[in-house]
Amino acid sequence: MERSVDNSQHGGNSHPGKMPPGMNVDFALTPFVAIWEITRACDLACRHCRAEAINWRDPLELKTKEGYRLLDQINSMGTPIMVLSGGDPIKRDDIFDLVRYGKSLGMRMATIPAATPNLTFDIVKKLKDAGLDQMALSLDGPTAQVHDAFRGAEGAFDITMQGARWAHEVNLPLQINTTFSGFNFEYFDDIAQLVKDLGVVFWEVFFLVPMGRGKVLHQITPEQYESLFEKLYDYSNKVGYIVKITEAQQYKRFVLQKEKGKARLQSQSSHKSERDEFSHGKRHIGRTSKTVNAGNGFVFISHTGDIYPSGFLPLSTGNIREVSLVDTYREHPTFKLLRNYSKLVGKCGICKYRNVCGGSRSRAYAMTSNMMGTDPLCHYNPEEDK
Numbered sequence: 001m002e003r004s005v006d007n008s009q010h011g012g013n014s015h016p017g018k019m020p021p022g023m024n025v026d027f028a029l030t031p032f033v034a035i036w037e038i039t040r041a042c043d044l045a046c047r048h049c050r051a052e053a054i055n056w057r058d059p060l061e062l063k064t065k066e067g068y069r070l071l072d073q074i075n076s077m078g079t080p081i082m083v084l085s086g087g088d089p090i091k092r093d094d095i096f097d098l099v100r101y102g103k104s105l106g107m108r109m110a111t112i113p114a115a116t117p118n119l120t121f122d123i124v125k126k127l128k129d130a131g132l133d134q135m136a137l138s139l140d141g142p143t144a145q146v147h148d149a150f151r152g153a154e155g156a157f158d159i160t161m162q163g164a165r166w167a168h169e170v171n172l173p174l175q176i177n178t179t180f181s182g183f184n185f186e187y188f189d190d191i192a193q194l195v196k197d198l199g200v201v202f203w204e205v206f207f208l209v210p211m212g213r214g215k216v217l218h219q220i221t222p223e224q225y226e227s228l229f230e231k232l233y234d235y236s237n238k239v240g241y242i243v244k245i246t247e248a249q250q251y252k253r254f255v256l257q258k259e260k261g262k263a264r265l266q267s268q269s270s271h272k273s274e275r276d277e278f279s280h281g282k283r284h285i286g287r288t289s290k291t292v293n294a295g296n297g298f299v300f301i302s303h304t305g306d307i308y309p310s311g312f313l314p315l316s317t318g319n320i321r322e323v324s325l326v327d328t329y330r331e332h333p334t335f336k337l338l339r340n341y342s343k344l345v346g347k348c349g350i351c352k353y354r355n356v357c358g359g360s361r362s363r364a365y366a367m368t369s370n371m372m373g374t375d376p377l378c379h380y381n382p383e384e385d386k
Contacts (some may be wrong), residue, residue, distance in 0.1 A: 097270035103131035182218030295338030312362035
């Protein structure tokens with residue numbers, strides 16, 4: 001499953017010439033986050049899996065030295081955050097070498113092991129010793145019954161809880177990833193409390209993109225999106241760690257509206273632009289005012305080297321065995337179009353919040369076959385706000 005990690009509130013080695021994580025990055029030149037799906041092999045059968053992962057490794061996976069060259073290219077762009085994803089990344093014996101190599105370049109490295117019996121204390125400690133900056137674990141239900149049903153494997157919940165304890169034991173910053181759909185929408189409050197109890201530094205909340213196995217999962221409605229936004233807004237104001245929303249870019253519009261409403265109630269006048277106001281919602285949106293979206297501050301490399309704007313937007317723009325990742329990200333027509341919000345159509349095209357939101361390009365493509373079309377699950381109607 002595609003995941004991202006923001007390490008902007010944690011220490012670490014800086015890299016000469018590279019912007020510290022959280023600083024403004026020119027998305028036309030530099031992905032803020034790069035994700036490499038180092039394998040699709042995984043022993044889980046998650047109901048939302050984008051990759052429809054299998055339990056054996058593909059012989060066409062990028063080899064270790066090819067991975068090093070990939071990391072070199074990503075590092076050359078000044079990308080702050082590098083995620084080794086899967087499948088289950090610990091299915092690769094060289095995961096520790098890849099982490100170590102990325103750290104030797106000065107990169108901030110993260111990974112998300114699957115909660116299977118392959119995850120042991122020794123694995124967690126070796127990841128820490130290799131220099132891993134942050135480890136993420138998935139949690140999609142507040143109980144073993146709910147979570148294991150979502151993950152398709154009995155015992156996954158208990159292993160997740162044990163993995164969290166091991167991360168704390170070796171002093172490895174812990175992130176939790178949660179994907180919300182109609183399957184677990186009703187459990188938000190209990191999941192949020194459990195995340196808090198686990199002592200995380202980061203909670204990444206994903207909103208389902210219907211692709212892969214996730215095509216058959218029940219979507220939550222636009223109205224339910226708004227109700228979760230309200231809960232996430234209140235929650236993020238009460239906790240001391242980052243709460244990041246992924247594939248629901250309209251949350252940024254929600255925050256703007258919320259902050260403006262509070263300002264009006266307090267009779268405060270403001271001459272800041274929307275983008276300026278947006279940059280002040282730091283607890284809600286991280287440390288950059290710009291929208292990270294498919295191909296816009298984000299790049300995904302598959303296990304076999306195909307380059308995508310996002311793992312949720314399966315439009316290949318070439319393979320790193322044949323083309324330059326740097327040139328592809330910066331110059332390929334698909335990437336350039338995705339960064340040009342003036343080309344958005346439908347509701348997103350006329351929305352006054354499009355430059356701080358842009359809608360989920362991945363969901364637009366998955367549900368309408370038009371990557372520049374309307375995000376069908378956005379509740380906001382720009383026609384009513386003229």
